[in-house]
Amino acid sequence: MYQYDQLDQSIVEQRSAEFRAQVERRLAGSISEAEFKPLRLMNGLYLQLHAYMLRVAIPYGVLSSKQMAKLADIADKYDRGYGHFTTRQNIQFNWPKLIETPDILDDLAGVQMHAIQTSGNCIRNITTDPFAGAAADEEVDPRPLCELLRQWSTLHPEFAYLPRKFKFAITGSAIDRAAIKVHDIGLRLRKGSDNRPLTDIWVGGGQGRTPKVAQLFKQGVALEDLLPYLEAIMRVYNRYGRRDNKYKARIKILLAETGLEKLQEQVEAEFQSLDRTPFVNVAAELQRITENSLTPDYASHNESGELTNNGSVPHPEFDAWKQQNVKPHKVRGYVIAMVSLKPAGGIPGDATSRQMRELAELAVRYSHDELRVTHRQNLVLPHVLERDLFALWQALVEIELAEDNIDLPSDIIACPGLDYCALATARSIPIAQAVSAKIRATEKKTDLGGISVNISGCINACAHHHVANIGVLGLNKGGVENYQLTLGGRNDQNASIGERLGPGVSGDEVPHVIERIIDFYVDVRDAGESLSDTYDRVGKEPFKEAAYV
Amino acid sequence: MPLKHSQSIIIANDLRTGRTVYLTEDSRWSDSVVDAELLDQQDYAESRLVTALSGEGANLVIDPYLVGIEPDLCASNIRERIRLSGPTIINNARVGIDQAA
Amino acid sequence: MSDVVRLLKADGTVGEIDAKAVAMFASLEGETDPATLSVSDIDADILLIEFTGAADGRGFSLAKAVLGKMAYQGKLYAVGCINPDQLSMALQTGFDGVLVPAERWADYGAEVWKAALSPIVKLSYASTRSQGLQSIWQLRHGTQS
Numbered sequence: 001m002y003q004y005d006q007l008d009q010s011i012v013e014q015r016s017a018e019f020r021a022q023v024e025r026r027l028a029g030s031i032s033e034a035e036f037k038p039l040r041l042m043n044g045l046y047l048q049l050h051a052y053m054l055r056v057a058i059p060y061g062v063l064s065s066k067q068m069a070k071l072a073d074i075a076d077k078y079d080r081g082y083g084h085f086t087t088r089q090n091i092q093f094n095w096p097k098l099i100e101t102p103d104i105l106d107d108l109a110g111v112q113m114h115a116i117q118t119s120g121n122c123i124r125n126i127t128t129d130p131f132a133g134a135a136a137d138e139e140v141d142p143r144p145l146c147e148l149l150r151q152w153s154t155l156h157p158e159f160a161y162l163p164r165k166f167k168f169a170i171t172g173s174a175i176d177r178a179a180i181k182v183h184d185i186g187l188r189l190r191k192g193s194d195n196r197p198l199t200d201i202w203v204g205g206g207q208g209r210t211p212k213v214a215q216l217f218k219q220g221v222a223l224e225d226l227l228p229y230l231e232a233i234m235r236v237y238n239r240y241g242r243r244d245n246k247y248k249a250r251i252k253i254l255l256a257e258t259g260l261e262k263l264q265e266q267v268e269a270e271f272q273s274l275d276r277t278p279f280v281n282v283a284a285e286l287q288r289i290t291e292n293s294l295t296p297d298y299a300s301h302n303e304s305g306e307l308t309n310n311g312s313v314p315h316p317e318f319d320a321w322k323q324q325n326v327k328p329h330k331v332r333g334y335v336i337a338m339v340s341l342k343p344a345g346g347i348p349g350d351a352t353s354r355q356m357r358e359l360a361e362l363a364v365r366y367s368h369d370e371l372r373v374t375h376r377q378n379l380v381l382p383h384v385l386e387r388d389l390f391a392l393w394q395a396l397v398e399i400e401l402a403e404d405n406i407d408l409p410s411d412i413i414a415c416p417g418l419d420y421c422a423l424a425t426a427r428s429i430p431i432a433q434a435v436s437a438k439i440r441a442t443e444k445k446t447d448l449g450g451i452s453v454n455i456s457g458c459i460n461a462c463a464h465h466h467v468a469n470i471g472v473l474g475l476n477k478g479g480v481e482n483y484q485l486t487l488g489g490r491n492d493q494n495a496s497i498g499e500r501l502g503p504g505v506s507g508d509e510v511p512h513v514i515e516r517i518i519d520f521y522v523d524v525r526d527a528g529e530s531l532s533d534t535y536d537r538v539g540k541e542p543f544k545e546a547a548y549v
Numbered sequence: 550m551p552l553k554h555s556q557s558i559i560i561a562n563d564l565r566t567g568r569t570v571y572l573t574e575d576s577r578w579s580d581s582v583v584d585a586e587l588l589d590q591q592d593y594a595e596s597r598l599v600t601a602l603s604g605e606g607a608n609l610v611i612d613p614y615l616v617g618i619e620p621d622l623c624a625s626n627i628r629e630r631i632r633l634s635g636p637t638i639i640n641n642a643r644v645g646i647d648q649a650a
Numbered sequence: 651m652s653d654v655v656r657l658l659k660a661d662g663t664v665g666e667i668d669a670k671a672v673a674m675f676a677s678l679e680g681e682t683d684p685a686t687l688s689v690s691d692i693d694a695d696i697l698l699i700e701f702t703g704a705a706d707g708r709g710f711s712l713a714k715a716v717l718g719k720m721a722y723q724g725k726l727y728a729v730g731c732i733n734p735d736q737l738s739m740a741l742q743t744g745f746d747g748v749l750v751p752a753e754r755w756a757d758y759g760a761e762v763w764k765a766a767l768s769p770i771v772k773l774s775y776a777s778t779r780s781q782g783l784q785s786i787w788q789l790r791h792g793t794q795s
């Protein structure tokens with residue numbers, strides 16, 4: 001993974017010092033809340049229902065053991081002993097104090113972390129495949145490009161005040177684990193004919209009030225042209241994107257209103273006339289980033305004498321976990337181990353400080369010091385020797401993180417909802433808890449792979465409910481929480497937006513409705529069909545009949 | 550804002566900590582709802598809101614407003630109810646998570 | 651007393667200009683599409699770019715276009731909705747200073763305005779036209795940008 005040099009280090013330290021000065025001005029009353037709010041938001045500090053909330057960037061979801069341990073320390077020292085991992089591969093702390101936030105930022109800077117641009121109308125933290133650099137099916141490792149884009153977008157003066165927030169996602173595999181088609185810009189890295197990486201640029205995906213699947217905007221952009229081309233897109237968006245209505249301000253609306261061809265022309269014109277001198281160092285920088293990144297020394301772990309389950313003792317629980325949570329690695333003898341943060345009845349994405357600290361330890365021992373955060377709010381140990389798996393699993397059981405439900409329906413994405421979020425219209429966490437508690441038992445008996453359940457607490461769709469096989473959206477109907485269901489969404493390379501099933505139901509009914517939908521799917525599915533495949537084949541009506549009794 | 554309920558209280562966030570606070574009879578901000586001053590006259594409630602807004606001016610609190618409550622000190626609106634009582638989450642899968650007080 | 655506008659320059663000097671004189675300067679709105687501009691629009695010794703909203707950064711891009719593509723050689727000043735916390739971005743994108751009406755000047759105070767000229771964050775990744783700021787990519791690779 002990428003290692004800061006002194007300059008990267010200075011910029012996060014300076015930024016933290018700058019925020020400390022801004023907080024002092026606010027406390028002294030020399031700036032009002034109206035003036036201070038955009039400044040704190042640019043540093044990831046929101047004001048929620050009960051307290052401030054600090055969103056810490058985990059650039060492209062990659063964490064070292066040391067960073068994970070520091071997050072645990074922050075949770076204990078300044079918060080309430082836990083953190084919430086988000087769909088943007090970030091972590092949120094729910095109870096920080098304003099007066100302590102500069103100290104938190106200093107602590108983060110100490111481990112090469114920050115909260116820059118985790119909020120506000122700017123380019124947000126860039127997300128990628130949580131298996132980047134490890135996946136067996138990867139064509140191009142997206143991490144150096146992610147880091148280059150992180151640097152380019154950090155404090156970019158032209159893009160600090162966009163019409164609206166702006167999200168990038170990047171993948172380097174044909175199987176899209178980064179949901180690039182529901183981002184403002186999605187980048188698909190692939191190998192060109194001469195083995196040099198090329199990028200396909202997808203534009204205008206997004207969720208929220210008007211969900212859209214991105215359109216293929218430009219194919220086969222060479223790396224040396226990529227940053228200028230992205231800068232051209234950002235300029236055109238900044239120039240023409242709507243500022244009169246925040247619900248129409250995303251680039252997806254500009255694309256819909258301008259039309260693909262016209263927008264491509266505008267971007268092309270900007271790209272052709274753009275001053276390329278700011279980018280003369282890009283190739284050298286990309287090279288430097290690659291050289292400044294630690295690559296695991298895969299051979300070094302080969303001799304480790306860890307406890308292994310050599311199969312002589314049958315262990316069905318371990319086997320089930322391995323079957324569900326372990327994915328192929330590009331290096332022989334290695335695997336990718338996924339850590340579910342979705343215990344039945346638990347809070348999706350939450351981890352206690354103890355769990356974070358133990359995971360940091362396990363990463364030292366078993367995963368070349370590295371961890372990842374997934375956009376499904378789980379964690380990953382990306383480089384584990386297959387022979388260490390049993391020992392790893394045993395250690396995970398100890399800290400209650402061995403739930404074997406990755407990509408099963410109880411692996412629910414849920415946003416904080418009305419329990420924390422000031423924008424929420426309904427709760428989402430308690431619904432997720434009830435649903436997972438209910439379906440976990442069925443899951444253990446029947447194969448329910450290929451069903452995703454995502455629950456958002458308002459139309460902002462932070463939990464990506466539109467692109468779930470089963471999406472749940474919490475609304476407020478006359479002061480009462482009401483939940484709308486959508487079916488048939490997908491967030492992979494075949495991204496699609498789910499369809500609204502019918503009238504909303506109460507929170508208590510949600511688990512039952514979902515269970516009936518799943519039962520119906522199990523009854524009628526063809527071999528290998530996901531719930532969305534079945535939905536596409538049989539249509540809405542039969543699902544609707546099954547769901548509402 | 551006319552009072553929709555017979556009684557209300559004034560709620561805000563403490564600037565320094567962000568925590569929910571309540572305006573008390575002696576014009577302090579308390580982090581306990583039982584200290585909140587119960588306002589049952591609309592005119593008086595509005596004059597108290599002026600006091601509360603001066604707390605915002607003095608950089609003590611953010612965004613004070615009136616919340617209508619029921620006789621059992623429960624807000625009638627779900628959002629305000631959760632603001633008053635903290636997250637409703639019961640964590641039955643993990644230990645060690647401090648429930649909001 | 652007629653209205654006085656402060657001119658805070660990147661070099662730290664503060665001047666005073668009569669508001670009526672400011673109104674005579676050539677001026678562009680921040681949201682102007684650079685593609686619609688011709689050389690005659692910027693044929694001046696002093697050019698102002700007006701920020702019309704606190705949450706609109708298009709004036710920064712316009713500054714780059716005017717100074718870069720259009721090779722404007724005169725002085726470029728920011729006016730309008732620009733506050734001390736945004737000054738560093740103005741300097742990075744090539745403004746020579748900012749014009750601040752008396753009331754806005756007093757709101758923040760001379761000290762805050764002047765302090766904003768030497769921001770705490772002294773680095774940026776990509777290129778910068780500010781004397782007080784350094785480009786990390788340039789420092790790393792030594793190439794002009």
Ligand code: SF4
Pocket residue numbers: 415416417418421422423424425456457458459460461462463
């Ligand atoms: S979806 Fe709505 S309720 Fe959930 S976190 Fe996002 S803004 Fe808050």
